[in-house]
Amino acid sequence: MLSPLPSSFSSYVLSVVRIIVGLLFLEHGTAKYLGFPAAQRIPEVLSMSGVGGLLELIGGALIVVGLLTRPVAFLLCGEMAVAYFYAHFPRNFFPVINGGDAAILYCFVFLYFVFAGAGPWSLDALLTRSRSQAPSMA
Amino acid sequence: MGDVMEATLDKYRPQVLSILRIMAGLLFLSAGIQKWFAFPVAMPAAANITLFSMIGAAGCIELIGGALVAVGLFTRYAAFIMSGEMAVAYWFYANRPARGFMPIQNGGTVEVLFCFIFLYLVFAGSGPWSLDALLRKKA
Numbered sequence: 028m029l030s031p032l033p034s035s036f037s038s039y040v041l042s043v044v045r046i047i048v049g050l051l052f053l054e055h056g057t058a059k060y061l062g063f064p065a066a067q068r069i070p071e072v073l074s075m076s077g078v079g080g081l082l083e084l085i086g087g088a089l090i091v092v093g094l095l096t097r098p099v100a101f102l103l104c105g106e107m108a109v110a111y112f113y114a115h116f117p118r119n120f121f122p123v124i125n126g127g128d129a130a131i132l133y134c135f136v137f138l139y140f141v142f143a144g145a146g147p148w149s150l151d152a153l154l155t156r157s158r159s160q161a162p163s164m165a
Numbered sequence: 166m167g168d169v170m171e172a173t174l175d176k177y178r179p180q181v182l183s184i185l186r187i188m189a190g191l192l193f194l195s196a197g198i199q200k201w202f203a204f205p206v207a208m209p210a211a212a213n214i215t216l217f218s219m220i221g222a223a224g225c226i227e228l229i230g231g232a233l234v235a236v237g238l239f240t241r242y243a244a245f246i247m248s249g250e251m252a253v254a255y256w257f258y259a260n261r262p263a264r265g266f267m268p269i270q271n272g273g274t275v276e277v278l279f280c281f282i283f284l285y286l287v288f289a290g291s292g293p294w295s296l297d298a299l300l301r302k303k304a
Binding site: 036037040041043044047048051054055058064065097121122123124128129131132133135136138139141142143144 | 171174175177178181182184185188189192195196199205206265266267268269270274275277278279281282284285287288289290
């Protein structure tokens, strides 16, 4: 069998995946509220899609930079579960028909980020490093 | 308290990796089943699917690769090929100039998500709930 790749590589790839997933997610928020890259009708802020858009905008940005990753990912995982059962599941049971592939994938990827954290390329890692170095600097 | 929670989360991380792997594999497999077996509903682009077409090859990778990743057998190899297939699908089918460069414009979000999740599986492996782990224990 292929010899196991060094586990340190997988933590960097975790950060890469986190950044890409965060950017994809952020896109939906910016499309709703900032009209970029595709202009969408701005939703009512207190509606389902309005709150979802805010979570996408703020949550997506936080995931991209890797700040407060575990709690934010937990929120977004829940948001995607709600989105799937609210917007996709009523249409049909099968994800290929109801178009809910992305929602399911997002939900489980964010669930994994809750357990795996942000990886080394993140503000979380920077803050953890500076916090553990601080006592020695005093 | 935060450290205790993080320690608990880290402890169950491998199991959640297996959960992510199973879900991604099953979704991928269902795409392949739709192409080749028209279940649950036929895909218009795959109406006259043949083995040696782009969509036929994609369907095969999705069927076999998706099943392998779902049960966690030869995960890193299968995931590598599936990641490449999704990259090809994105850059050659979704990302067309007429549709726009960003995934939200060209509808290629799912391809990008699959591509990077499978890329991660290549490096992270299949986790404890997999045939790979079972075989490694026996060896």
